[in-house]
Each structure stands twice: as C-alpha cells, then as structure tokens.
Amino acid sequence: MSATRAKPITELNAFIKRLRLHTVLSEEDAAAIRSLPWMMATRKQNAHLAREGDITGQCTVLLEGYAHRFRLTDEGERQILAIYVPGDPIDFDHLYLPTADDGLQALRDSVLAQVQHHALRSLMAERANVAEAIMRAMLVDSSIFREWTLNVGRRDARARISHMLCEVSTRLEVQGVDLLNTPLPLTQDQIADATGLTPVHVNRTLKSLSADGYLTRRKGLVILPNPRALWQIAGFDPRYLHLQPNRAT
Amino acid sequence: MSATRAKPITELNAFIKRLRLHTVLSEEDAAAIRSLPWMMATRKQNAHLAREGDITGQCTVLLEGYAHRFRLTDEGERQILAIYVPGDPIDFDHLYLPTADDGLQALRDSVLAQVQHHALRSLMAERANVAEAIMRAMLVDSSIFREWTLNVGRRDARARISHMLCEVSTRLEVQGVDLLNTPLPLTQDQIADATGLTPVHVNRTLKSLSADGYLTRRKGLVILPNPRALWQIAGFDPRYLHLQPNRAT
DNA sequence: CGACAGGTTGAGCGTTTTCAAATAGGGTGG
C-alpha cells in the first residue's frame, strides 16, 4: 500500500515554515520538532489517507504533493473542504478528536511525515511555544474553512473559482513555491467539488477566465501567470490567512 | 452601551455543560473554571460584540440569548458562519489569533461572561484538562464550520434550511432547552444569510416546509414540533457535532 | 395612529444544472 521509512532530517522544513507563518519559533523549538520520531510515508495519487469514522493514533504532515479534505452528503455528493499544500499539517485535529469526521485523500503522489500522538503531545506539554504554534495553525485552518463557506454561499461562479485559486496559490507562494512553473493540482471535477458547482459549469467558467487572460491552462491544469490580477475579480483579501506571525506567549 | 457586573456563581453552568459535551471534566476542573475572574455583561439585540479587525484581550461565553458570527464579501454581502446558543464560547480563537477575522453580533438581548486572556491562559497552563476541553470545543466548532460549507455547497434550499435548523435545534437540545416551547431566534433574512440564499426564497421554502408539516411558525419565528422529522429531509447526521465526550488525556 | 421591520406574493429573468454526446490525452498491452 505504501512505502515507509524512518527519520527525516531536513525534510520537515516545509512544516516548520508553515508554523512560522503564524508563530515566532526559536531554533530550539524547530530542532525539537525535527527530532520527534517522525516516520516518512509515500502515498499514490488518489490514495485515501483517512476515511470518515477512522480512529488514528498519529498526526500527519504533508511534505510533498497535495491532498484534500472532503465530506459527503447522504446522497453521496462530495464537498471538498480544504486543499493541502506541502508543509501543511493535515489531520492534527485528530489529536483532540480522534474520530475522523472527514475523508482525506491524496491529490497527487505525496510524501507524508507522521508522528504518534503521544510523542507530539509530550513535546507540546514540554514546549509551550510549539503547542501554541500548532494551535494557531489549526485555528488559521478554521478561519480558512469559514472563508470557504462565504465563498460558496455568497460569490458567483467566476469569483468563487477565482477565489479558491487565489487562496491556494497564495498559500503555495508563502511556502516558497514558484507559481509561474507550478500548475495547480486540481482537475475540473475537483474544482467543482471545492466550489459547490458542477464540472460542466466549471469548464465554461474556466474557459471564460482563460479567454479574459486571467489564467492559462496546460494539460488541463490551471496556471496563474499573474495571480494578483485574479485577486480583483475574486474579491480576494488574504487577511483571513493570518500571514503575519504572532509572537508566542 | 452595556451593563457590566462581576462574579457570577452558578451562571456558568451552561458553559461547563457545553465543555462536558465533548470532554470529561472533574468537579475540580469545573470549580476552577467557575472561579476565574469572570465579568458579566449584557448586550442588546443586534449589538456588535466584535468587528473584523478588532483586537480583544478577553474571551467571551454566551450565557443567555443568541449570537452569530459573520463575514462580508467585498460587495458587502453577508454570510453567517455560525449561530451561537447559550453555553457556547464565541471568540476563544482570539486567544491565539487576537485579530478578529469575523464579526460577532447578538441575535437577541444576551448575557455574556468574559474573562481576560491571561487569566484563562494561566488556568489552561495549570490544568491540562481544561486546556484540552477548550481546544476540543474549538475543534468541534471547526467541524461545524466545515459542515456549513457542505451544506451551502451541496444541498438544495429545502435540505439546506432544514439542515441548519436541525443543527441549531440539536445543539439547543443537548444544552437542555425545551424545543417545543422555544422558537429559533432567526429571522428569514438571517436564515438566508446563513444558508447562502435570498430572503424571498427562504420565505417560499419555509412556507413549503410548513405546509408539509415539518415546522410551524409563530410571530415569524420557526418552531420545530418534531425535529426528527426534519432530519430525514435534511440528511442530517449529528456525528459532526462530536456529542460523545472524550476522556481528557 | 403612524412608523418600521419583517414577512408574503407575483412575474419574469438568468445563472447554473442536467442530460447527452463528442473530443482529447495519457498509459498499457499486443
């Protein structure tokens, strides 16, 4: 099902970087996080990382690749609730609510780092800064969830799709990814499920955005040559991403 | 602007009850929470409790009345992101992200209990159970935010409105409120903003639900004579509310 | 009584959906 190996060293940099987006962390804090008993794992595209109802004993960081979080209606309709990029902790909520309430699935071949709950808990008990950084990352994710509700509830298809692309591209950019050469990892079906639209309408809207020069497409994937141009039609304001680091208390 | 008095004694029971929905708390933990330096405050209907961008130094629990959390698009369209019922902590995220990213507003004349961040932080540092209970409550809220995205993104008007009513009524019920005699505190405008619909369409859908016997209306407000009947047309499954308490670790 | 907020209703419109079918592209096996 998947390869597993032990002890990454520098691979966790993306995660540290993500935490530092919101929290000032000392080098010792970073070193302490790196020296946790991480296990590396790889997962193939579309592999399920967790299913609703699962009970897991470990936390997962996405180091390479992409993943998404989703939930289904009783009719089986899917809503994508989050897109995860390298550096993101993807299931740290299971630390406190061990029964998964969402599914997690790889969007691309991915590399994960996993650590047992108890090891992470020990470190958090020992280092308040680390605990705080993790809390804060979870609460930023919560703010992002709320923005998605606003997006789906109150923006039309053009702004909606644009907004989601603005967010993902911004989050990639602050992690140091070169957007010009990085197609976003979403198929039109996935964009549809992330925005509450149908794939057909996503296709038409993308075509129109592309015709207006707001994005280009290569191999069916979306590239944003000039993300800032999209901000305007999306009404995108990155404040909800909380990109100014807070000092740990 | 508002009355303020000190030191509630038993009034915090609703809050303790809410925390105990998700976490097993000892009597000592509960007593420690009660003995924090809470300040009581009352707010009139429609009063703003926080505005986007505000920086606050205290955490607020809603003890009586109702409140909601909302965000606006750049066009000024409102999306309601959460409905708060008595017992709910409404802004504990500010403990870690002091700049408010949403507005908070009273839906009815309300009674609040407020405590300074530093006092709450001290208690959380001292009592891991309390810290855990609060974390868990915030993560349950996060799960609820995600369900709202699913609701707005993937359910039609009938199921959507029903689902929101099911959730609010369930959360009231587990807090011990008698639903038969408690009209939900939402105007049709507010239901519209909570579901991403227009007031006109909410009106028509409510009328249809009422004609089918799923709800009754008194003074323009909604009453659910038999909430379980609504569950079916809403596709409501309360698992995402995490109503089984976890033992603190 | 008048004012105001919220609720109700009708008619017409438009964004988005549905259904259906065709096209394109990548990967695999022969």
Place this chain on the structure above:
DNA sequence: CCACCCTATTTGAAAACGCTCAACCTGTCG
C-alpha cells in the same frame, strides 16, 4: 507503433432552481 481504454475535458440544448424587482401585507411599539 498502433489499438485500446480510461479519465478528463469540451460543447450544445433545454430545463430548473433560485434570484431580482416591486408591491403589498402584518404585527409591534411608541
């Protein structure tokens, strides 16, 4: 290298769900 398959994209036509606009009604409170 081609044939084939599978998935994702694209396009068209028609229908539907929900929206807009505009007017009217109702209850409450001062």
